[in-house]
Amino acid sequence: MTQTDTIAAIATPPGAAGLGLIRVSGPASAEVGRRLFRPAHKTCPWQSHRLYHGDLVTADGKTVLDEVLVALMRRPHSFTGEDVLEISCHGNPLILEAVLEQCLRAGCRPARPGEFSLRAFQNGRLDLAQAEALAAMISARSERAWQIGLAQLKGALGDKLRDVRSLLIDALASLEAAIDFSDDIGEEEAPPAPSQIAKAAKQIESLLATYRQGRLTTEGIRAVITGKPNVGKSSLLNSLAGRKKAIVTDIPGTTRDLITDTLTWNGLLVHLTDTAGIRAPRDIIEKEGIDRVWALLEEADVTIILLDGSRPLTDEDRLIMEQNQSRANKTLLVMNKSDLPAAWSPGDLQDRIPPGSRMLRISAKFGVGLDDLRRAVLEQAGGRGTDDGDGIIISLRHKLALKKALDGLTAALENFRAGRSPEFAAFELHEALDAVDEITGRKIQDDVLAKIFSTFCIGK
Ligand SMILES: Nc1nc2c(ncn2[C@@H]2O[C@H](COP(=O)(O)OP(=O)(O)OP(=O)(O)O)[C@@H](O)[C@H]2O)c(=O)[nH]1
Ligand SMILES: [Mg+2]
Structure with a gap:
């Protein structure tokens, strides 16, 4: 043009x-x-x-x-x-x-x-995915996000999509041959389309599975420290941040607001939030603080439930653990104050540790066990992928297009299974192909295009 x-x-x-x-x-x-x-x-x-x-x-x-x-x-x-x-x-x-x-x-x-x-x-x-990768790379705030942007700029995602595309085109070719010569093809010569479609669907599924990691990489991991008052939440934020960000006192109920610091661990951004201790609130300020914690926990990628190892567990500790049951695989149970004699042992919690959550021991005050904690947070968030950024999807637009393609392929396979005429599967395959082509921009509407580029900066 x-x-x-x-x-x-x-x-x-x-x-x-x-x-x-x-x-x-x-x-x-x-x-x-x-x-x-x-x-x-x-x-x-x-x-x-x-x-x-x-x-x-x-x-x-x-x-x-x-x-x-x-x-x-x-x-x-x-x-x-x-x-x-x-x-x-x-x-x-x-x-x-x-x-x-x-x-x-x-x-x-x-x-x-x-x-x-x-x-x-x-x-x-x-291609369009490369142009978007360029914008993502320019705005990357962590090393990992930058690497992923660069890999996409080099065409990593485009290459993967090309593989998917050629499988779909082969499948369409054999389907269309089956449509044209439907009288000549015997039962035993069923077209190879279903296996190619299934293979393409698998590849799309594995790309879709990278989205969570892609999002964590570009936006950062949201980690929340929760627990009853005085267990050492603010002390933990301060030691991880390496500065006195939150007020620490031995008065229960010191923290009332949400206090967030953004840290970089292993090349990833971590937005770590200290919160008000959870208990029956003493006044409306504390109640508001505690309500905010529950809301925040809903969005967290990782929840650190902090427990005081130097004092017996209470109903407040148990309540917090129970409330978090449904997010067990995003939870870390952390026994603090390991520098003091233990009043209980992790074994006492055995029946309360839901499958998927993990238990660690630290001393927030003296900085003991923090490396393990950092590692555990990254692992629990799923942000420590082994790949090098090849073909990871970071954009919601790409995710939605891939989802649409996958739906098309699933519908096509369903048509085969139900023994319907190949025209039905061919229609679904065309839809899936269009969805894949939306990502690289091979086939895209002008208004969508204009919208994508309008989010870029001037001079880019
Ligand atoms: N010995 C010891 N004391 C600790 C440790 N961590 C925190 N403390 C002490 O525990 C008390 C409470 O610490 P905070 O960090 O304010 O506790 P919190 O959970 O933020 O409390 P609220 O804001 O009231 O919910 C302070 O006196 C800290 O010095 C630890 O690892 N070891
Ligand atoms: Mg506090």
């Missing part, structure tokens, strides 16, 4: 910096360069992918704005697939704005958010 207009934007973030970059893309890029750039050396052959040093001047040629480096990337070997001009100037927002203004005077229009990436997609330089 060739665009007739040339777009320009500041590609670096607002604020002062050593350098800033203006990006121009479209048919007039070379002309904009010739008008605004005055080379330091007499000759400037404007070879593609070469840096030239000189002054950036106003469109009327009268005023020098900055000393710059420029590069022209001629199509199709550029990010967008069009002629691209990049101007590196000094990173003062005033300079960047002034240079952008001159680009607009020289014939560009301001780029919309994500428009460079949109053009790259439209010119076949990136």
